[in-house]
Each structure stands twice: as structure tokens, then as C-alpha cells.
Amino acid sequence: MHDKQVRRRRAVLALLVAVSLILLTAYFGETPSSPVHNVQRGVVEVLSPVEQGASKVLAPVRSVAGWFSSTFHAKTQVKQLQQQVARLTNEYAQAKSALLQNRQLSAELHLDDSLNLSSYHPVTAQVILRDPTLWYQTISVDKGTDDGVGLHDPVIGDGALVGEVTEVSATASFVTLITDHTLSVTARVLDANGDTGELVPAVGNPDELVLQYLQPPNPGQVQNGPQQGQLVVTAGFKSGPLESYFPANIPIGNVLPVDENQLLNNGTIQVAPQADLRSVDVVQILTKPQPGTERAQVP
Amino acid sequence: MSNAVKLPLRLILLGFFAVVIQESAVSQISIFGVSADLTPLVVMSVGLLCGSLTGAVFGFATGLLIDLILVQTLGVTSLLYIVIGYWAGRLHELRDPSHELVPLVVGAMAAAFAGLGMAVIQFLLGVDAPVSLLLLQQIFVVVLVDTLLALPVYALVRRIVRPVLPEDPRRRRRRAYTTGGLSPLQQGGQRRSTFTRPKPL
Numbered sequence: 496m497h498d499k500q501v502r503r504r505r506a507v508l509a510l511l512v513a514v515s516l517i518l519l520t521a522y523f524g525e526t527p528s529s530p531v532h533n534v535q536r537g538v539v540e541v542l543s544p545v546e547q548g549a550s551k552v553l554a555p556v557r558s559v560a561g562w563f564s565s566t567f568h569a570k571t572q573v574k575q576l577q578q579q580v581a582r583l584t585n586e587y588a589q590a591k592s593a594l595l596q597n598r599q600l601s602a603e604l605h606l607d608d609s610l611n612l613s614s615y616h617p618v619t620a621q622v623i624l625r626d627p628t629l630w631y632q633t634i635s636v637d638k639g640t641d642d643g644v645g646l647h648d649p650v651i652g653d654g655a656l657v658g659e660v661t662e663v664s665a666t667a668s669f670v671t672l673i674t675d676h677t678l679s680v681t682a683r684v685l686d687a688n689g690d691t692g693e694l695v696p697a698v699g700n701p702d703e704l705v706l707q708y709l710q711p712p713n714p715g716q717v718q719n720g721p722q723q724g725q726l727v728v729t730a731g732f733k734s735g736p737l738e739s740y741f742p743a744n745i746p747i748g749n750v751l752p753v754d755e756n757q758l759l760n761n762g763t764i765q766v767a768p769q770a771d772l773r774s775v776d777v778v779q780i781l782t783k784p785q786p787g788t789e790r791a792q793v794p
Numbered sequence: 795m796s797n798a799v800k801l802p803l804r805l806i807l808l809g810f811f812a813v814v815i816q817e818s819a820v821s822q823i824s825i826f827g828v829s830a831d832l833t834p835l836v837v838m839s840v841g842l843l844c845g846s847l848t849g850a851v852f853g854f855a856t857g858l859l860i861d862l863i864l865v866q867t868l869g870v871t872s873l874l875y876i877v878i879g880y881w882a883g884r885l886h887e888l889r890d891p892s893h894e895l896v897p898l899v900v901g902a903m904a905a906a907f908a909g910l911g912m913a914v915i916q917f918l919l920g921v922d923a924p925v926s927l928l929l930l931q932q933i934f935v936v937v938l939v940d941t942l943l944a945l946p947v948y949a950l951v952r953r954i955v956r957p958v959l960p961e962d963p964r965r966r967r968r969r970a971y972t973t974g975g976l977s978p979l980q981q982g983g984q985r986r987s988t989f990t991r992p993k994p995l
Contacts, residue, residue: 503847504846504847508846508850508876511851515857515872515876518858518868519868519873520869521868522867531868534862535862535865536865538862539863539865545814549814550819553819557823561822561824564824568824622822623818624817624821624864625817626821628831628912629929629932629933629936630912633864633866662865669864669865676921676922677922679923696923697923697925697926698921698923698924698925698926699926699929699930700926700929700932703926705923773824
């Protein structure tokens, strides 16, 4: 009797492990249009109303916990933000003057002002799910194809790039955040040279991104390269019929203190995301990022 | 309705609501810069209360639901949770630990296994981005937060599952012993007090 129980227990365990491994292998090797992915999308479709309901019901709990968390966090940020305000006030004055100059020159050259976000038909969406693991940095939002959301649409929150739509159903979408290891963005530093590189996350550190493949400056001219605090924006490359998923000039973050050795030898710098990706509750999905026949992402 | 039907029903509802509450609310609350993960604690609690087989099946189902809802690589979380559920269940079957702090220790180990196991599987599947050493620090903080939550989660799961659990003979013996029901001394006393001598013929 006991032997029979042991055998049954081991058989069930082996079966469960085998099913998990088969699912893992099937999912990992298949294309996004495979049956396994379709089943997953079906489950998301069915459960998204439940998730939306749960998100609304549990909103007060989140708010109370968020209040405590934000209060403690805010106290540690006061000094840092005061310094930032001083720096940004200075930059604002310069930017204002540059904007005036830009308007005058654009009008003279009859250029189209298409950098306004409203031209990308943004759709506002509420975050309903968030992945707790350190590996999958995804959120789920309550807008889908019914609202005009499409695959690979850029997502913005707190006035900066948050991620990209990677899975979409009729009523909900999954957004892969810029801190997820599967996502990379071509980005440009707003410095004297306009250095451009590939922005990838530093896995395990949600407060840091790595801008790599930068052109290292000449050793004697490091001051012309990226400097701490400079803004990093999307580069929005276009090469023939191929375009980046992300329109140009969407803010992403700020350059962290630059390690000269790393910059000169590897062409990499660290960037702090501008949006607080852990507490973003409302996002905007740019449903018409840009016209183009084909789009691609690097790499 | 018999307990044989009630137990699976309660476990299904427990798993479903645990995952929905985790993803809709708990994961959006930041504690020390990380989010608590209650699901390995729920799987551990079910294993400790119901045994290895139920623990493994519950772990598989919960992990699969998480992978499906969050559009992750299917099979990764379920593989980790099978081990957590099975291992907690084996601990219950082999040792039947009765100390009140056992869920705390087992919860910490379950959270650590989930965090490190996920890292190992992700490395095996391939990571395209540079990995920061802060990952270890983050895993440590998650384990710490989960450890603090292990006891309340276990108490809640026990409250839901206990009433429909089949009576465990070992636990019944222990309860009877601590309340004096099967104490040899008391039995002797009871025997003496209830013993009636046969009347001499």
C-alpha cells in the first residue's frame, strides 16, 4: 500500500515536471503566432475583465500602501530634487530662448512641427497588472485593439518613455518596460555631439539603464561627450523603408555620473530612467507613432 | 458536499485569488524598493498543510496561471513552484514540524528558491542585457520581505484549508496526547477510576 502511494507520488511529480519542461521548450522555440501563444492570448482575453475589476476594487489598498511608501521615499529625495530644480531652472531659461529661436527659424524654413505628442494620437490607459519578478518587467493596461492600440506602439508615462506594447488583445495590452532585458531602444544624448547608441537595461537594477555602442570621444575631449544630468531621448532612426518603433525626441532619462574609463574603452554610460517605472499608474500609448511602410528595432 | 470535493474547490479558488490579488495589488506596492511575492508563500503553505502531492499539483497550477496571465515564458514559474510545493509537502510528511515558526523558515527558503531559481533559468534561456550585481541584493530584499509575510500568509491559508482537510492520524495522536486523551498516566487513572471489581462469588 505504502509502495503504491510512493510510486503514485513520484509518477505525478515526474509528469508535472515533464509537462513544465515541454511547455517551456514549446513556448521558447515557437513564433508569436504559435498555438501555445494563441492559448495564452485567449486566457488573457478571458481574464482581463476580472483583472480590471480586481484592479479597481483593490485601488484603495494600493493607494494607502502607496502613500506610506511615497512618504518615506519623498523624504530621501528632497535634497536631490532641490539640486535638480536649480539645474533645471537654468536649463529651462536656455531652452526657452532656444525654442523661440527654433520657432522663428522653422517658420522661415516652413518646417512641420510634428514632435508634439498629440500628433501621435495618444490613448490614456490605466495600469491593471504588474509583474513582481525582477526578470520580466511588464505591466498590463486596460486598453487594447478596440481603442486603436497596436503591437509595438510606444508607451509614455510621467512624460518619458516607459516601454512598448508587446502583446495586445481587444480590451487589454501588455507593455514591456524599458527595464526588461528583451527590450532595447536607439537613444541619443543631448550633448554637443548628439551621441547615439543602444539603450539596454542593467538587469537586476531597475533604476539604471546602460547606453552602449557610443562613439568614444578623443581622450583629450571628454568634456564634449556625455555629461552627468544630460537628457537622453529616443533617436528614432530611419533607414530606407525601415523605421524605429519609437518616434524621435521622446525623453527617456538622464545621464548618471560618467565613468571616463568605461566611456573611452567600452563606449558605455549609465542612464537613470526619468519615469518612475515601479509606481506608474497611468500611461499614454502612442497609437500612431509615425507613418512608415516597415518598421524595425535594433538589434 | 464531501471534503474530497471541498478541498480541491477551495484550493482552486485560493490559487486564483492569490494570483489575481498578487498581480493587481501587491505587486504594485513597493516595499524597500521591491514588491513582495506572495505566491511562493501560498504554495509553500498549501504544501505544508496538504502534503507533497497536493503541494506539487497546486504549485504547478499556480505557476502556470501566473505565466499565462503575465504572458511570460510558459513553464518557468510552474517548474519552480512544483519544487516548492513538493518540498514543503515532504517536510510535512516526513517530519511533521509543529513549531510555530516553521512557516517563517520554510517561507524564506521558498522565496529564496523562487528568486534564485528564476535567475538561473533566465541565464539558461539567455539574457541579452548586462546583469547588475544589484540583482542579488534585490533578491535578498524580496526574500526578507517575504519572510516577514510568511506567517500571516500561512495563517490565512490554514484558516481556508484546515476545515476541509482529512484528519491526519499523527496530528490526531499528538493532539490527543497534549490534551491528555492518550496519556498513559491518565489512561491508567481513568482505568482505575472506572474499574469495577467483580463481585466475589
